[in-house]
Amino acid sequence: MQSYRLLLLPFFILVVSFTILFPNFADRTLNVVVREDVYSLPEADQKALVSGLFDRWEKDYGKNSGWTIEPKGSLPPRENPFYIIKGRFITSAKINQISQENQNLVNESKNKLEPTWIENMIRGGKSLSIKLGLDLQGGMRVVLKGDFEDYTNKLRDLYAKEIAELNLTLNNPTTKPEEKEKAQNRLSEIESSFDLSPMRKIVELEKAKMIIDNRLTTQNLTEPQVRIQKEQDAIEVSLPGVSNSAAILEILQNTETVEYRLEEPNPFTYKTIIGDSERRMMDLGQREKTDIFLFQELVKNKAGKKAQDEFLAGLEKKYNIPKDYKVYAMWARGNSAKSTLLPRSFVVLERKIALSGNDMTNAQPSYNSNSYGWMVSFTLTPSGAEKFFDLTSENRGRNLAIVWGDKVISNPVINDPIAGGRAEISGSFSEQEAIRLANVISEGALPIPLSVLEMRFIGPTLGIESIEVGVKAVAIGFFLVMVYMIFYYRLGGFIADLSLLVNIVILAALLTLMDFTLTLPGIAGIILTAGMAVDANVIIYERIREEIEEGRALSIAVTRGFENAFWTIMDANVTTLIAGILMIRLGNGPIKGFAITLCWGIVTTLFTSLFLSRLFMELSVNRFGIHHLNLRPFFFGKKEGKHA
Amino acid sequence: MRNINFTKYKYFTLSFSFLAIVFGFVVTFSKYGGFAHSLDFNGGLRTVVELSKDKTRTDLETYFQSKKIEAVVILLEKEKNIFQLDIGLGSLDTIESLYKEIPEDRRESSTSAIDRFVQLLRFEFNLPKEKVLSADQVGAVVGGELTEVGITLLLTTLAIILLYLSIRSQFKFALASAIALVHDILMTLALIGFLQIKPSVPIIAALLTLLGYSINDKIVVFDRIRENAHGKDNLALSNIINVSITQTLGRTINTSFTTMISVVAIIVGGAAELYDFAFILLFGVIVGTYSSIYIAAPISEIYDQLRKKKFA
Numbered sequence: 021m022q023s024y025r026l027l028l029l030p031f032f033i034l035v036v037s038f039t040i041l042f043p044n045f046a047d048r049t050l051n052v053v054v055r056e057d058v059y060s061l062p063e064a065d066q067k068a069l070v071s072g073l074f075d076r077w078e079k080d081y082g083k084n085s086g087w088t089i090e091p092k093g094s095l096p097p098r099e100n101p102f103y104i105i106k107g108r109f110i111t112s113a114k115i116n117q118i119s120q121e122n123q124n125l126v127n128e129s130k131n132k133l134e135p136t137w138i139e140n141m142i143r144g145g146k147s148l149s150i151k152l153g154l155d156l157q158g159g160m161r162v163v164l165k166g167d168f169e170d171y172t173n174k175l176r177d178l179y180a181k182e183i184a185e186l187n188l189t190l191n192n193p194t195t196k197p198e199e200k201e202k203a204q205n206r207l208s209e210i211e212s213s214f215d216l217s218p219m220r221k222i223v224e225l226e227k228a229k230m231i232i233d234n235r236l237t238t239q240n241l242t243e244p245q246v247r248i249q250k251e252q253d254a255i256e257v258s259l260p261g262v263s264n265s266a267a268i269l270e271i272l273q274n275t276e277t278v279e280y281r282l283e284e285p286n287p288f289t290y291k292t293i294i295g296d297s298e299r300r301m302m303d304l305g306q307r308e309k310t311d312i313f314l315f316q317e318l319v320k321n322k323a324g325k326k327a328q329d330e331f332l333a334g335l336e337k338k339y340n341i342p343k344d345y346k347v348y349a350m351w352a353r354g355n356s357a358k359s360t361l362l363p364r365s366f367v368v369l370e371r372k373i374a375l376s377g378n379d380m381t382n383a384q385p386s387y388n389s390n391s392y393g394w395m396v397s398f399t400l401t402p403s404g405a406e407k408f409f410d411l412t413s414e415n416r417g418r419n420l421a422i423v424w425g426d427k428v429i430s431n432p433v434i435n436d437p438i439a440g441g442r443a444e445i446s447g448s449f450s451e452q453e454a455i456r457l458a459n460v461i462s463e464g465a466l467p468i469p470l471s472v473l474e475m476r477f478i479g480p481t482l483g484i485e486s487i488e489v490g491v492k493a494v495a496i497g498f499f500l501v502m503v504y505m506i507f508y509y510r511l512g513g514f515i516a517d518l519s520l521l522v523n524i525v526i527l528a529a530l531l532t533l534m535d536f537t538l539t540l541p542g543i544a545g546i547i548l549t550a551g552m553a554v555d556a557n558v559i560i561y562e563r564i565r566e567e568i569e570e571g572r573a574l575s576i577a578v579t580r581g582f583e584n585a586f587w588t589i590m591d592a593n594v595t596t597l598i599a600g601i602l603m604i605r606l607g608n609g610p611i612k613g614f615a616i617t618l619c620w621g622i623v624t625t626l627f628t629s630l631f632l633s634r635l636f637m638e639l640s641v642n643r644f645g646i647h648h649l650n651l652r653p654f655f656f657g658k659k660e661g662k663h664a
Numbered sequence: 665m666r667n668i669n670f671t672k673y674k675y676f677t678l679s680f681s682f683l684a685i686v687f688g689f690v691v692t693f694s695k696y697g698g699f700a701h702s703l704d705f706n707g708g709l710r711t712v713v714e715l716s717k718d719k720t721r722t723d724l725e726t727y728f729q730s731k732k733i734e735a736v737v738i739l740l741e742k743e744k745n746i747f748q749l750d751i752g753l754g755s756l757d758t759i760e761s762l763y764k765e766i767p768e769d770r771r772e773s774s775t776s777a778i779d780r781f782v783q784l785l786r787f788e789f790n791l792p793k794e795k796v797l798s799a800d801q802v803g804a805v806v807g808g809e810l811t812e813v814g815i816t817l818l819l820t821t822l823a824i825i826l827l828y829l830s831i832r833s834q835f836k837f838a839l840a841s842a843i844a845l846v847h848d849i850l851m852t853l854a855l856i857g858f859l860q861i862k863p864s865v866p867i868i869a870a871l872l873t874l875l876g877y878s879i880n881d882k883i884v885v886f887d888r889i890r891e892n893a894h895g896k897d898n899l900a901l902s903n904i905i906n907v908s909i910t911q912t913l914g915r916t917i918n919t920s921f922t923t924m925i926s927v928v929a930i931i932v933g934g935a936a937e938l939y940d941f942a943f944i945l946l947f948g949v950i951v952g953t954y955s956s957i958y959i960a961a962p963i964s965e966i967y968d969q970l971r972k973k974k975f976a
Contacts, residue, residue: 079743155865249801486738486937493933497926504922541869544941547926548873552880555919559884562915588887592880595828599821599879603872606817610865614872 024643030632034522037529042138043148044532048110049134052118054101055127069125070095073103073118081118085109111157150532153539153613156487160259163249164272164470166225171468172214174277179210180344180372186210221253224468229255235271254473269472278445278461280375280411281346283367283419283431290341290368297339298366311335315349315363328426335366346371351427361453367428369421374411379404380443383461385454388446394454395446398461405441413437424457494547501554508653509561511646515636516557523553523621523628530620541614549621552593556629560585565651574649575641582634589630597622668910671902674962681847681959688854701734701752702862709751709778712797714744715789724749727788733758736862738937746797751781752862759784777801818849818875825879833890836964836971841882844960848878851951852944866941874948877923878955881916885956888912889964901968905961920953 058066074093081087087107096102110133119126139148189195189203216224225248232255233246245258257272284290294311301310308314318327335347349363383398400408412420412434421431422445430446449457502520505513527549531538564581572580600622603615640646692698703710715724721737724747728735734752751759756777763771763780771783782799785791822842829838852874856863888908896904909916927949930942 489933490930490938493929494926496933497929500925500929501922504925508918540866540941541872544866544869544873544945548876550926551877551919551923554922555880555884555915558915558918558922562912566911588884591829591832591887592883595825595883596876596879598824598828599876602817602820602824606813606820610868611813611817611872614869618872618876 024639026635027639030522030635033526037525039138040148040529040532041525043136044150045108046136047106047108048136050105050110050115051132051134052103052105053127053131054096054103054125056101058095058125059098059101066095069122073122073125076121081114111152148532150528151535151537153537153542155540156538160257162257162259162269162272163254163473164257165254165473166221166228167469167471168216168221168224168253171224172216175214177371177373179213183207183210184372222248225253225255228468228470232257232272255470272470277423277425278377278380278457279373279423281369281372281421281423282374282411282415283369283421284345285418288368290339290345290347291366293339294335294347294366294368312349312363312365319363325426332426341368344371345369348421348423348426348428350431351429361427363427367421367431369423369428374420375404375407377461379407380461383458385449385451385458387451393446394449394451395444396449396454396458396461397442397444398458400441400443402441405439408441408443409437409439424460494543498550501550505554505557509557509651511640511649512557512561512564512637512651515633515640516554516561518636519557519628519633520550520553522632523624524550526628527617527621527624530624531617534616534620536616537613538617539610539613541610542617545614545617545621548618549625552596552622553625553629556585556589556593556625557633559588560629560633561651564649568649568651574646575638578637578641578649582630582637586630589626593622593626667906668913670906670909670957671962671965673958674965677958678962681851681955685847685850685854688851688858692854692857696857696860699857700860700862701754702864703736703750703752704864706753707801708753709781709799709801710748711751711778711782711785711799712740712746712748713785713789713791714746714795714797715791717745719745719789721747731758731762736937749785818846821875822846829883829886833886836967837886837890839967840960840964841879841886843963844882844955845875845878847955847959848874848948848951851955852948855947856944861940861944864940866938867944870941870944870948873945874952877949878952881919881952881956882960884915885909885912885961886964889961901965905965909957909961916953916956920949923949 058069061069070093077089085107087105087110090104090106115131115133119131133147135143135147142148186203186207190200190207195203229246229248236246236257236259245256247256248254249256298310298312301307315328315331318331332347332349335341336345339347341347345368348367348369350365350367351361352364353361379401380398381401383396385394385396387393388395416434416436418434419431420434421428423429429449445457502513502517505516507513509516524546527546536542560581563584564577567577567580567584568574597619600615600619603611604619607615641649701708721739724735724737728737733755735755736750738748738750740746740748759777759781763784766783766787770787772779774780774783778799778801782796786793786796822845825845826835826838826842829841849871852871855861856867861867885908888911889905892908892911893899893901893904924946927942927945930938931946
């Protein structure tokens, strides 16, 4: 009844699976980039760095791996500053280790594992190799400390407007006493929100933890462990097998907010004062001494947010800006669309935030074909829409600046009140920036700024020997199970082994495609899958044997055996599958990792045991002319039953 | 077909299980005051040290045992002899008093627990500063919410099994499977408490695996009982149960045996940190198989008898 043509399906699935798994076994090329500043060091220092790398290479990285490194024992040339490492099984943990241990030599954020052809083909160059969790291969651990001082300053800006109004009410002699009392109460309520109790801090950290969790999930890290360290007001993030920690750090720490602030009213008194002073400098031919030039230098040298904030605060003092206003830099590109975004001039905005990022949601980047640039459109929350309408109707003709992080990216004039709860931001964005801005608006910003307290590469929670022994033990176990099956069920056992192998291969390919991070609980899930797959085959053969013993013809016995076993296997697997789905929904970390492998394992098991085993079995009975099937163990089995 | 009488021992096995669970929990809470502490659940101190080549895991373990410090020792790198030491929070007082025993001139004054522990290690194992690669106070990986999640998970899973099996077969079988499943979990928890095994992420994985294995095993056995009982409502259920269990015995032995092969391989292989994991799994396979035959089947029979009496 079965035809050979059906064999094409499992064959095709296997080919696809092996193709997906190919990057795990392939020869890979890793480019380790040398830091630019190494080349300007004295020769002795260069030598020390290089020998540091190669000592460890001999002892550790390259010892048993069979990897090659070019150029060996020296610095690569300046115009082509990378070491090229070639070999199999270059894990992200190893890449991290090399970068971390040679921090002064290697520019970690630029290291690149060259994608294989298959990754280029189906993933646009994104990695397709199986990731291992922290417990199996170690990874990055970052501890981020909440900066609560900065947080309270932001809060003050947010409430500045309301506080000013309340003070007016209080100081106004015509205010009724009950209104005064109301205002006084509200004022103390606001003041108390600036006072951070330990409880409050934990709540804010919890919020930050959730946002970090979300960000990491979108980074395809399936099991990042994020936890709060109460003693230190810090959040600890463990990232298994992260190969690009600098980029991840940026994602973690990104506290950029998006907010609207009104610019000082026309005729822009303060902006003009600053502008005039800058121009005088230019006329004297002292471009290097202008504030904007100095500020650009700060940015180019990556001096960091603190330095930039201090610089701008210095300007406020220098030009006697009243305390209701703040100096910002207006950022834009140069004349070409490709040039970098840099501060180009100073603007003076109101200190109070007109509309904060909490009032905006659901942002989408889109390409505007009229202005040939990217823009971001977003929806306002109901209360945000109301605020925005009031703001735009009360301040027609004024400029409303959009502040992203600390950058003013545009300050359009308010022509008409904007109602309807939708708005857009257009600036001179690149696609990347538009996406980032949209993400900041959609995900919400971190409630508190975070600074890196420590960042380290840590070892696995399971010792290296345990992993080696564990892997060996599981492999030996598998092998013994297979031998036992062949011993016990002969041809049936062989077919069961075949479908078990196919099962594991398909499962591995599926998990790889899903960017799953394998952890110890995940492996436990795979072991259970294998156990249940073997069990399914055992149930089937026992049934076939019963049919044969009742004296049925072989091909009928096989078919009936499968049919009788079908619902038993279905029931068992579906129930377990439901339990697994519950675990994915309810569980976290370890439970989830286990459940994901289990659920997909059940799917592959059902396919291999109910379809594949049956196909092989029926083909052998109906096509290969096997006339009697003995499903009794060697040496111990009873005499086989007679087939009718 | 031979027929083995399994249900004969039902009162014995049911009482045995019940007493074993009670005994395990009584010992756990009276003698030890609860389950063992562990870094994964309670947080603690974690240090990574590079020991001189003449020191081994045994040296570390002997030292900690002699001083009554709860510690988990993990060998991270063989060649460099690098160990990771996890110290439970319960041992902080011990560490403090040991730290005070270090001669004044051999120690730096420190107030934090982790510093004291590092001083202690350096003093005991003659470690220069640079050989202590890292030392941190770590929080729990799995917070208190895990117990809550675990219980919610178990209850929902049980509800689902009850529902699904009631639809697919009969309520008495569904109920018996669910009770047997609870029995397996309680039995394993009683063992973990009784032996004071440190709860950790691998242990959770083992518990989940056992849960899955146990569900699978029960359904297979009960499917056969259901099939044999089909349309024979007037027959004594005990007979049908015995026949069915006997029929599935070959499969039960084969499956539990093949599952055990891998687990025993881990235990024999000597992966120190996986020992507990494999041990719980081994126990789980045995208990899961036992409870399908000696707990779930008799319960369904007793339930059946009670119901028949009611309607008789």
